[in-house]
Amino acid sequence: MFRVLNKVFDNNARDVQRLVKTVVEPVNALEEETMRVEDLAAAFMDLRRQVQEEGRSLDDVLVPAFALIREAGRRSIGKRHYDVQLLGGAALHQGRIAEMRTGEGKTLVATLALALNALEGRGCHLVTTNDYLARVGAEENGLLYRTLGLTVGLASRDMQPHEKQAAYACDITYVTNSELGFDYLRDNMAQSKEALAMRAEHPLNFAIVDEVDSILIDEARTPLIISGAAEKATDQYYVYAKLIRRLQKGEPAEPGVRTEPTGDYVIEEKNKQVHLTEGGISKIERLLSIPDLYSPENMDKAHMITQAIRARELYHREKDYIVNAEGEVVIVDEFTGRSMPGRRYGEGLHQAIEAKEGVKIENENQTLATITYQNFFRLYNKFAGMTGTAKTEEKEFLDIYGSDVLVIPTNKPILRVDAEDLIYRTRLGKYNAVVQEVAEMHATGRPVLIGTASIDTSEQLSGLLEQAGIPHSVLNAKFEAQEASIVAQAGRSGTVTIATNMAGRGTDIKLGGDAEFIVGEALEQHFGVSRFSPEAEAFIKAVSRQDPRAHELGLQIPGVTPEFIAQSLQLQADTDADHERVRQLGGLHIVGTERHESRRIDNQLRGRAGRQGDPGSSRFYVSFEDDLMRLFANDRVVAMMDRLGMDDSQPIEAKMVTGAIEKAQARVEDRNFSTRKQLLEFDNVMSKQRDEIYAQRREVLLGPDEAIEETTEGMIADFVDMQLATFLPIDQSHDAWDVDGLRSAMLDAAPQLEGFDFEALRGMSPADAQNTLLGAVADAFDARKEELSPAMMNGLSRYVLLQTVDQHWKEHLHGMDVLRQGIGLRGYGQRDPFTEYKFESTNMFNEMVDNLKADVTKFIFRMEFGQAG
Template sequence: MFRVLNKIFDNNARDVQKLIKNVVQPVNALEEETMKVENLAEAFMNLRQRVVEGGETLDDVIVPAFALIREAGRRSIGKRHYDTQLIGGAALHYGRIAEMRTGEGKTLVATLALALNALEAKGCHLVTVNDYLARVGAEEMGLLYRTLGLTVGLAARDMQPHQRQAAYACDITYVTNSELGFDYLRDNMAQSPDQLVLRADHPLHYAIVDEVDSILIDEARTPLIISGQAEKATDQYFIFAKLVKRLQKGEPAEPGKRTEPTGDYTVDEKSKGVHLTEQGINRIEKLLSIDDLYSPEHMEKAHMITQALRAKDLYHRDTDYIVSAEGEVIIIDEFTGRSMPGRRYGEGLHQAIEAKEGVKIENENQTLATITYQNFFRLYDKFAGMTGTAKTEEKEFLDIYGSDVLVIPTNLPVIRQDHDDLVYRSKMGKFGAVVNEVREMHATGRPVLIGTVSIETSELLSRMLTAAGIKHQVLNAKYEALEAAIVAQAGRSNTVTIATNMAGRGTDIMLGGNAEFLMGDRLESMGVNRFAPEAEEFTKAIMRGDERAAELIKALPDVPANFLAEAQALRDQVNADRAKVRELGGLHIIGTERHESRRIDNQLRGRAGRQGDPGSSRFYVSFEDDLMRLFANDRVVAMMDRLGMDDTQPIEAKMVTGAIERAQARVEDRNFATRKQLLEFDNVMSKQREIIYAQRREVLLGADADVEESTEGMVGDFVELKLGEFAPIDEEPEKWDLDGLKTALADAVPAFEGFDFEALRGMSVADAHTRVLEFTADAFETRRAELGADLLNSLSRYVLLQVVDQYWKEHLHGMDVLRQGIGLRGYGQRDPFTEYKFEATNMFNEMIDTLKTEVTKFMFRMQVNTA
């Protein structure tokens, strides 16, 4: 009965069938006709003309466009889109999130939606998680786009502004999420139009986010921040790093057992928080020789002590961060295992970690511009995403982005075997069992990929495998320069690979290895760019067994003719190994710990079983793992004790696997709540940011007359503000503070020194206000005559940008301070978020009033040297 109901209410299956009927079948019907088209670029540009000039929509031309894109793929890179890839491409065009299994060819799927949306000539972005994937995507798929007459660009970390401008001016741009976000923030700090790198007309039109769950969920807990130096580094961090070593960690109070916490401080690992006890506060006050740690004058010390304790007990080397050879503390992404150079923990935590590690403390930073990934991607006219795992997070995608998830069927059935978890009492018991399983698999020649959650674990396993005489490769944040090369060959026989979390995600693991990758390595050793069109054409010809390879090799400079035989031998060797590995059962995945998100576990499993390949997976868990220790049920441990089970005896039961998944679901809910709270707070800032950035863009790109009008309007607003303060309309003129009004106005507009303010008392309120505003307009006209129209316009732009930037920066700092302390309002039975909105709105309104005052002062009092 439940199967029948599921079928009736399965919207996913119905939506897939709809796309097959409306897109896939019509595209297939056009295939034969499209193969006869001689000039694909001309045919595709005809579609652009129909859209841009003819008024047709993208939905009107999706079928002929997809047919041309498929044919371009077949001709240029030797890849014809599967029907399932057409479904994925259509889902991306309609702004949905496409869940596609590993190995289903998401890189090729994206070309369909990108090329189609590029017909609007407004620019499309393919957003990836790292520079390598962005570069590979742009270069590999560039042949396809150029065959259609489209331009493709790459915006990479080390590019100059003019190179970035050229990349974003292309029809399609490949870029990482962080680079794109920072380019947006930098554009909103630009002082002249030539400094903008994103398109001026349509900066954020259409984007496809690759590994959308990694970017929009995992990384969404940390906002993008551009910082500037605020104050010099303080050696106090070193003092507090030493001081907290003298404090004793205790246990929190337990209802029904202990009413008071023990020790000097307690640690809450779930929320990553520390709390000083009364005993601890007293001890610190004695050590520092102060009376009240939480008095206003010592609040900074209290904050630094808290961060020193967090650095000591909650942030661990080789798990949360690494220390480079140059003594730099580099954060490790907890979800991908990749290092994040340039990123720093906020609120002094990074400095506290630097002090703990005894390295140089970098300067404190002040926020100059910030935005969350959620609010950034919501700025796009349309955006879509693709990943191997998104369905478990569909609620979040719907709530925050308004996008649902469409699960795309696989091209071939998945035959991977996913075994139940094996649960051990201790970590060492678990790791010993992992080594034994690897030894058994390795003895048969079967490839093994081991997933770990930290560098520390990967290096421990590496030492254990070395002691067992098992040759292996290690991939973690310390070796990520080798990431693609290691992962690309992880499917070869007799290969054992240890990878931190999902390091290498985005690179396909092919059974037997990746022959094209090996050929590319050899070409680069001979000085040839593997991604050059001639090199790609040659390697693809080798893979197809095309006789033209003998001619194509002649177009490769410095490559000897005998490399043809070597390349063919590499291909044959990989094909033979692929057959061997398939017979052995394919790639075996071993997870050494359950992650706090089921999605990350599914990503690891998904590395095996691509395109109908055989494969298997198993997770090894211990009751000492963080997830089990913090969230699982203690009764299972007690049961193991009663049964007398030791470290070598695992539990393999669906009951335990179910308990783990329930623990993961609880953590996922908690993390979602954290991200949602971050977004709610940023939404307050977002409305303010939109107003400021829109005003900046208007000043930067607007016509001279519009900028002058804005300046004059702000001067008028300033005068009205002062009239409301010193001569309010609901007060009799006799009660007005005209001396105060004169002082305030003359301070900004010197012409008011000669204005007869006393004459206002004999006028009606309306006439008095009108008289002051008319005098202001005359003063502005006089200033225009003094400077000349051109100089006035230049001055207006300069003043508006400088003043807005200065006070926006100060406002951001004030918002940071407000955000840090607003939680304390909860102790007064007041909702912190409501209080934050109220305070933030008041602060913003005050900032706007200050802007108007400062702009007026600058416009009238700035001395301009025209010599």
Template sequence: MFRVLNKLFDNNQRDVAQIVKTIVQPVNALEEETMKVEDLAAAFMELRRRVQEGGESLDDVIIPAFALIREAGRRSIGKRHYDVQLIGGYALHKGRIAEMRTGEGKTLVASLALALNALEGRGCHLVTVNDYLARVGAEENGLLFRTLGLTVGLSSRELQPAQKQAAYACDITYVTNSELGFDYLRDNMAQSREALSLRADFPLNFAIVDEVDSILIDEARTPLIISGAAEKATDLYYVYAKLIRRLKKGLPAEPGVRTEPTEDYTIDEKSKQVHLTEQGISKIERLLSLNDLYSPESMEKAHMITQAIRAAELYKREKDYIVNAEGEVIIIDEFTGRSMPGRRYGEGLHQAIEAKEGVKIENENQTLATITYQNFFRLYSKFAGMTGTAKTEEKEFLDIYGSDVLVIPTNRPVIRKDAEDLVYRSKMGKYRAVVEEVKTMNASGRPILIGTASIVTSEQLSGLLTDAGIPHSVLNAKFEAQEASIIAQAGRSGTVTIATNMAGRGTDIKLGGDSESIIGESIEQQLGISRFSPEAENFIKAISREDPEAAHLGTLIPGITPEFIAQAQQLHADVKADHERVKELGGLHIVGTERHESRRIDNQLRGRAGRQGDPGSSRFYVSFEDDLMRLFANDRVVAMMDRLGMDDTQPIEAKMVTGAIEKAQARVEDRNFSTRKQLLEFDNVMSKQRDTVYAQRREVLLGPDEDVEESTEGMIADFVDMQLATYVPIEQNADAWDIEGLQTAVLDAVPQLEGFDFEGLRSRTPAEVQNALLQAVADAYDARKDELGPTMLNSLARYVLLQVVDQHWKEHLHSMDVLRQGIGLRGYGQRDPFTEYKFEATNMFNEMIDTLKGEVTKFVFRMQFGQSA
């Protein structure tokens, strides 16, 4: 009955059926006619003319556009869009999240929505999680886009502003999420139009976010921050790293057991927080000769000591970070297992870890510009996303981004077999069972992918497999350079691959291996030619398609020999034969060594097997010593195992245990969602302020002289009004006015009013006082314009506005950081911290704006070229 009801009310199935009827079938009907079109670029540019000049919408031309894009794919890269890929392309065009299984060709799906939206000429961004995926996507789909007459760019961190301008000026730009966000922030710190990276006209028009759950869910807890060095002594971190070794970790208070925590401090692994006990505070005060650790002058010391304890107890080497050969502490992304060079923990935590490891401490940074991913992507006129796992997070996508999830059917049915979890008493019992299963599977020749959650686990398992005599490859944050080749060949018979977190890898595991990747590596290694050169790409694809023209295309590559061409053809034949062999053996087998705190990550690991109708299987191995089970699972299950006398050789496979795991994951997901939501709520307060400042700044940077002059005059008038409100308030009699104070304040900013009769203002009404003073300042401004010339004055005003805004915005961000760190203490006074934060932040912003107007006025009237103000 429930299946019938689910089918009856399944909006997803209804939406898919509607798209098939209105989009897929009409596009298919045009296919034969489109195949006869000789010049696809000319036909596509005609659609652009209809959109830009004829007033037609993208929806008006979507059917012929999709037909042309599909034909361009067939001609340029030998890939014809499946019907289900047309469904995905339409969903992306409509700003939805497309959930597509691994191996369903998301890269090709994106080409439909990107090319269609490029018809408007406003620029489109394909946002990926790493540079490799951005480069490969730009290269692969670049041929398709250029066949349609579109331009394609790639933005990366090593490019100069002029090169970035060229990349973003293209119809379609591939870029990583972090680089795109930093480009936006840097643009809002630029001092000239030439320093901009993004388009000046439509900087954030349309974006497709690949691995959208990884970027907008997993990474959303960490805001993007551009920092500059702050003036703070770093040697103290070394001192406190040594000091905390004299402190003892205790147990927290527990109802019915102990009323007070024990020893000097306690830790909360779930929230990654540290709490000093009264005993610990007294010991620290004695060791540092302090009267009060939490006095205003010692608050910074308390903060640094807390971070030192967190670094020692809660952040583990090889799991949370690595130390590279240069002695740098590099954060490891907990969801993808990748290293994140350039990213640093905030609030002194990174420095505390560097002190713990005994490496050079980099200067602590001060925030110069910041934005969360949530608020950044909401700046786009339209944005969409695609991933293999999004439906479980649909509520968050709807609440925060206004985007729902459409689950796209697979091109072929999924026949992968997912076995129940096996749960062991201890980690070592679990690892021994994993090795035994790998040994059995490997003996049959099946390829095996082992997923781990940390570098420590991957290296521990690698040692056990080595001891067992099982050849294998390891992929983790230490070996990212080999990522593509390791993953591409993980489907070959007899292959065993250990990978730390498979989320967002972006490389398909093909049964039998990937002949294109193997041949491409041979071309680079033997010939020294990029596999992405047009000649090499044409040759590689011809070999993989078994095109009779392959040998001829090979001769177009400098230095290639007939022997190399024959070798490439044999490599492809071997891979093809191995593909059939692996299929007969049962396909790729997935072994999960522990459950991740997010169900999506587990699903992504499983999704590596069974692509495009291939056979495959998966099983997770869990122990009660795993972090997830230890922190969140039900203790009664462990007690039951003890009562039954079960040892490490006896796994349990019960719904009660599976239920405990699922509940633990759901609790962690809820906690993480709360963290992201709280981060967004606080950032929303700053978002309005940031929008105001950045809009003003952009107007000054890019606007004509008339707009700059208008902004400057407006600020000067506001400054005068503020002084009047302060010194000659309307509600007071003239006798109570502080004319002397008014004179001092105004002359400090506008010395040209030295001869103005301030004392004579006493005999006038408030309105007359305002008119007289505003007119005097306007006359002084006109005199200043005559002195410097209109062009010079506007250049001066533009420079002053940018400099003053940047300086005060930087100081405001620092004040906001301080406010954010301490606002939680308001809760002890029965006041809502968030309400207090909004109130304080609004007052601080208004004060900043008032100060800014005074500074601009002072600089405009006082600054002399070649002299200080």
């Protein structure tokens, strides 16, 4: 009965069928006709004319556009979009999250929605997790786009400003998520229109986010921040790193056991928090010879000590970060296993880790601009995403982004066999079992991919495999340069690969290896020819098909020899033979060495096997010493193992235990969702303020001269009104008005009012007093304009507005950081921290705006044009 109900209420299947009828079947019906079109670019540009000049919607031209895009793919890069890829492209165009299994060709799917939306001429962005994927995507699909008459660009962090402007001006731009976000923030700090990287009009039109769960969920806990050096001593971190070695870690209070915590501090691993005990506070006060650690003048000390303990107890080398050859502490992304150079922990934690490691401490930074990924991508007119694992997070995508998930069927049935987890008492028992299974698989010739959750684990397993005499490759944050080649060849028979997480790797694991990748790499290294050039692509495709024309096509590439061509053809033949051998052996075998706190990461690892109908298998090994099990799993299972007298070599293989693990993962996912939601709620408060400031700033940067003058005069008028409200309040008698105070305030801002009779205002009504003073200020402004010339006045106004807004916004962000750090303490006073934060931040923002207007007035009337530059 439940199966019947599921079919009735399965919206996903219904949506897929609807797209089959409205998109796939009509596109297929046009295929033969489209194959006869001689000039694809002319036909596609005609669709652009219909959209831009005749007002046809993108939905109106979707079917002929998809037919042309499919044909362009077939002609230019030798890839014809499958029917399921047409489904994915339609879902992306609708602004949905398309879940497509690993190996289903998401890179090619994106070309459909990107090229279609490029018809509007407002620019489209393909957002990836790293520079390699962005470059490969732009180069690999560039031929397809250019066949349609579209332009394609790549925006990377090592580009000059004019190069980046050209990239964003293209119809389609490939860029990483971090670079895109930082370009947006930098554009909102630009001092001239020429300094903008992104388009002045419609900078955020349409985006497709690749590995959308990695970017919009995993990375969403860390906001994007542009920082500048703050004036704060850093040598104290070394002092506190030594001091905390004299403190003792204790155990938290346990109901029924002890009412007070022990030791000098206790840690809360689940939330990565540290709490000093009363004894610990007293010891620190004695060691530092201070009377009160939590007095206002010692708050910095308390904060730095807490961060020093967090660095020592909760952040571990080779897991959370690495120390590179230059002695820099580099964060390791817990979800992808990649290093993140340039990213730093906030609130002094990074400095505390540097002190712990004894390396040079970089100066603390002050926030100059910040935004969360959630609020950034919500700025787009439309955005979509694609990934292999999104359905488990559909609620979050709906709640925060308003996007649902459409699961796209696979092109071929999935043949992978997923075995039940094996659970061991200890890590050592688990690792020994992993090595034993890898040895058995390796002896048969099956390729094995071992997934680990940390660099430390990958290196420990590597050592055990070396002892067992099993050759293998290691892929983690220390060896990212070899990432693509290691992953591309992980499917060859007898290959054993250890990888720290597999999220967003972007390179398929093909059974038997990837001859095309090796040939392309050889062309670049030995002959200096891009593998994505038309000549190289034609040669590589001919080799992959064992086409006799491969010799002729290869010799058209400068420097290529007949020997190289013969070697390439033999390599492909060997790869084809090995592919069949590995298929017969059962395909790629996945070994997970522990469950990740997110089910999606586990599914991404599993999804590396069984691509495009290939056979494969997977199994996870778990121990009760793993972080997930230790913190969240059920203690009764451990007690049961003790009662049964089970040792390290005896695993449990039971659905009950696997179910307990998945429940633990669901609890962690819920907790992480709450963390991200809270971050978003706090950022939403700032988001409204940021939108207001950025909109004003953009108007000043890009607006005409008349708008600049109007904005300046408006701010000056508001300043005058503030002074009148302060010194001549309408609810007081004229005798009580502080005319002298008004005179001092106004002359401080505008010395040109020296001859104005302020005392005459006392005999006027409030409305007349306001009109009179505003008229005098307007006259002074006109005189100032006459003195400087209108052109100079406009230049001065634009300069003053941008500089003043930036300075006050920077100070406001610093104040918001301080407020955010301490607002949690309001909870002890029975007040809701979030409500308090909204109230105080609003007051701070209003005060900032008032001060901004005062400074603009002063600068306009007092600054010499020569000083303004």
